[in-house]
Amino acid sequence: MLKVFCAPARYTQGLRATEQLGAEIRALGLDGPAVIVAGRSAIRLLSGTWSETFAAVEMRHVIFPFGGECTAAEIRRGCQAAREANARVVIGAGGGKVLDTARAIASDLSLPVVNCPTIASSDAPCSALSVIYAEEGAGRNTASTVANLAAALRRCNSLPPCASAPKFCDRSWRALKSAIYL
Numbered sequence: 001m002l003k004v005f006c007a008p009a010r011y012t013q014g015l016r017a018t019e020q021l022g023a024e025i026r027a028l029g030l031d032g033p034a035v036i037v038a039g040r041s042a043i044r045l046l047s048g049t050w051s052e053t054f055a056a057v058e059m060r061h062v063i064f065p066f067g068g069e070c071t072a073a074e075i076r077r078g079c080q081a082a083r084e085a086n087a088r089v090v091i092g093a094g095g096g097k098v099l100d101t102a103r104a105i106a107s108d109l110s111l112p113v114v115n116c117p118t119i120a121s122s123d124a125p126c127s128a129l130s131v132i133y134a135e136e137g138a139g140r141n142t143a144s145t146v147a148n149l150a151a152a153l154r155r156c157n158s159l160p161p162c163a164s165a166p167k168f169c170d171r172s173w174r175a176l177k178s179a180i181y182l
Helices: 017-027 039-054 072-084 098-109 149-159 166-180
Strands: 012-014 032-037 063-064 089-094 113-117 144-148
Touching: 012 017, 017 039, 017 089, 017 113, 017 144, 032 039, 032 072, 039 063, 039 089, 063 072, 072 098, 089 098, 098 113, 098 149
Parallel strands: 012 144, 032 063, 032 089, 089 113, 113 144
Antiparallel strands: none
């Protein structure tokens, strides 16, 4: 039996990887303007870095604040924002629902998507699918994933001890933190 693994064409990670996001997008042969689908924490932590990285490669970008759920209405809202910006690439920055929304927006508009996860326990950065919720609460393959370990560590440090993935977070993050801070 064959097994198929869908993954980004390129996976980049490192402390403060977002500082190289503009250059990474250019290295993929992609061009702006970019629309960044981002959660509140990502906007707060990374908007200055986005301004710098995109200025360095002379790429215009706009931020689309994620509304909290990956729904058909949120995807339509994101598509409208991307159209208004004349976006040529969609960037997702945040947790799984943000990345799912960015991937769905990109798919609907036939644009490439670059995922920038800020949380460690999600498979969304490399997934080829988006989980879309009903309004009541109840794809396309990623072009690239750029994992900013510093943002993920800050996020992990701000959560109660391993709120979402106890065994993974306890062991893996302790090991990762010790390797980074040596």
